[in-house]
Amino acid sequence: MGTLYYGGTSTPIHVEDRALAHLKVVIATKLRRGESFTLSWRHPDEQPRGRSTVWLHPSIPLRFVFDDPEPATLSREWIEDLANSANSSGGIMLVAEQIDPTPVES
Template sequence: MGTLYYGDSGTPIGIEDRALAHLKVAVVTKLRRGESFTLSWQHTDGQPRGRSTLWIHQSIPLRFVFDDPERPELSREWIEDLMRSANSTGGIQLVPENVDTAPITGIDTQLHAEAGSG
């Protein structure tokens, strides 16, 4: 289980590593373009029933922490789904992955090189 830290909130957000890796690509892409947006998700088991939304802006500190040291192969389709939702009035909706076995070539490497993070 990975963790998303946003702003000064004392509450870390637990997100499965694979989902967090895909979310990171979508979020970093939007922020590099200077675009603000919302990020919404449904609460998982063990949390109070409901959903949460964050306003994501480049001036607010953001950190992605992964439990697994290895980067997963990314699904182009899942990233495209996240980016489509990012460009809607509802912002990024953290949606489940659609099965896609074709790896993405270049996008993860390019984003990591440009962002200087892993």
């Protein structure tokens, strides 16, 4: 389970390592371009029911922490799905990975 730390909040956002690796690619690309957007996700089963959204902006500190020391093999299709949602008015919605026979190197 990876962790995303955003801004001055002491509340970490827990995301599976593989999903976090894919989010990192999309988020870093958007922020590098100076673009602001939202990131939304459903709460995990062990938390109270619901969903959360954060506003991501290039000037706000962001840190990705992975439990697995080895980088994940990335799915081009999943990155494209996340990037497409990032470019929508609703922002990135963390969606489940689809099976992709052509992985890309991280």
